[in-house]
Amino acid sequence: QKEVEQDPGPLSVPEGAIVSLNCTYSNSAFQYFMWYRQYSRKGPELLMYTYSSGNKEDGRFTAQVDKSSKYISLFIRDSQPSDSATYLCAMILILRGGSNYKLTFGKGTLLTVNP
């Protein structure tokens, strides 16, 4: 079983739709949860960064973490064609006192928002 599972899609939605992206994980020691956006032929860009269970909102984006179910989500409201990209979930495992850590990514979900 992989540590982080993410449905690769592809996911295609009309402009204005609410998008839901999800990841599950198996390692309960993961402490921080991130969402990155990666446009074609570019490096990943950090979108959201959360620690505790619950919701965190930033503009049209909401990150949700449920540690009891080992499940994280990213919601995009009023989706725009410019949101078309690959969305990667990532999780941090803290090692040896905090300064050492490991970042593990999901495979990414390819999202297309159609005008």
Added chain:
Amino acid sequence: DAGVTQSPTHLIKTRGQQVTLRCSPKSGHDTVSWYQQALGQGPQFIFQYYEEEERQRGNFPDRFSGHQFPNYSSELNVNALLLGDSALYLCASSLGAGDSYEQYFGPGTRLTVT
């Protein structure tokens, strides 16, 4: 403020050759991590450098090695290239101290091994 920069952008090498990729971190960052991203996959952690030392290493063979310079820039070296080494190589920078785990990625170097 320049972000993370990487060079070269693209590279084509032959099996068995050696390659060196370069990374300059975001201004103010002292830690550099390297990742390999195969087509259709998420980035896989190779190693992390802090204070010119390899601090963490992922599940990659010794053919993959690195270096960090006093100005915090870094190199990734891959020896005896295999076809399976073809991928996008990403560099990410961050602050080594404290509890900030935000990593900022460069645009990557696309390596093709023929």
